[in-house]
Amino acid sequence: KRLSELSVGDKAYVRQTEITDDQEQLVLGSLLGDACLDIVESKRISKRYVNKGIRSRVRFRHGPKQYNYLMWKYKIMQPHAKTKPELKPSAGFTKSTASFGTTCNFWDITKYTVINGIKTPHIEWLSRINEFGLAVWFMDDGSTSSDSARFHTEGFTLAENEVIVKWLHGS
Numbered sequence: 200k201r202l203s204e205l206s207v208g209d210k211a212y213v214r215q216t217e218i219t220d221d222q223e224q225l226v227l228g229s230l231l232g233d234a235c236l237d238i239v240e241s242k243r244i245s246k247r248y249v250n251k252g253i254r255s256r257v258r259f260r261h262g263p264k265q266y267n268y269l270m271w272k273y274k275i276m277q278p279h280a281k282t283k284p285e286l287k288p289s290a291g292f293t294k295s296t297a298s299f300g301t302t303c304n305f306w307d308i309t310k311y312t313v314i315n316g317i318k319t320p321h322i323e324w325l326s327r328i329n330e331f332g333l334a335v336w337f338m339d340d341g342s343t344s345s346d347s348a349r350f351h352t353e354g355f356t357l358a359e360n361e362v363i364v365k366w367l368h369g370s
Contacts, residue, residue, distance in 0.1 A: 218279065218303065218305075221275055221331060222275060222276055222279065223308070223332075224328065224329055224331040224332035224335065225272060225275050225276065225331075225332070225335055226257050226305060226308055227308065227312075227324070227327055227328050227332045227335075228328060228331070228332035228333060228334070228335030228336040228339070229257070229259060229272070229335055229336070229339060230257070230308075230312050230318060231320060231324075231328075231336040231339070231340070232335065232336045232338070232339020232340040233259070233260065233261060233339040233340065234257055234258060234259050234260075234339075235257075235258050235260075235318070236255055236256070236257060236258070236305070236309055236312070236313065236318065237255070237256045237257075237258055237300065238253060238254070238255050238309065238313070239253070239254050239255075239256070240253050240254075253306065254304045254306065255304055255305045255306045255308070255309035256300050256301050256302070256303075256304070256305065257300065257301045257305050257308075258298055258299075258300045258301075259272050259273070259276075259284075259298060259299055259300075260296050260297070260298035261296065261297060261298075262289075262293035262295070262296050262297075263286055263293060263294075263295055263296075263297075264293075266284075266286060266297055268338060269284050269297050269298075269299075270284065272335075273299055276299075276301060278302075279301045279302050279303045280299045280300075280301060280302070281299060281300045281301065281302050282299055282300075283299065284297035284298055284299045285297055311323045311324050311327070312324050319359060320355060320359045320362060320363055321359075321362055322362060322365075322366060325362070325363065325366040326366070336350065337350065340352070350363070
């Protein structure tokens, strides 16, 4: 049926690829690390109504030294990746960066990763992360020395860091 022929109560089937467990873990771990959310309000206007909705897309970005790592993320996120990442000039910390965004709506993940408009680590989010998501987070924001491994969480508040420490210790 054409959209104009649908009535209230009709069922519509949309062809949409679900995200896999590994893709979800990649998103959860990356959001704790270097990824960001693009939250967009969309408006669809027709003669009969205005439909406002909120979409949430994930953007992955890395510098030239991590380009192969970004390509690994890109391969996992297909078919949800918009475009293949290419190194382009940047005004940031490095002279160039590469990035890609997702095409599917990650609103379900956004609901428990964003509080008051800010990406905020909390126990509900952390409890969803498995070893794969933890490894992704470490690859984004971790480092090692001769006797230790560290997560660089300087961008989080003291309270958020306390939640992370508690979670890492299994409490």
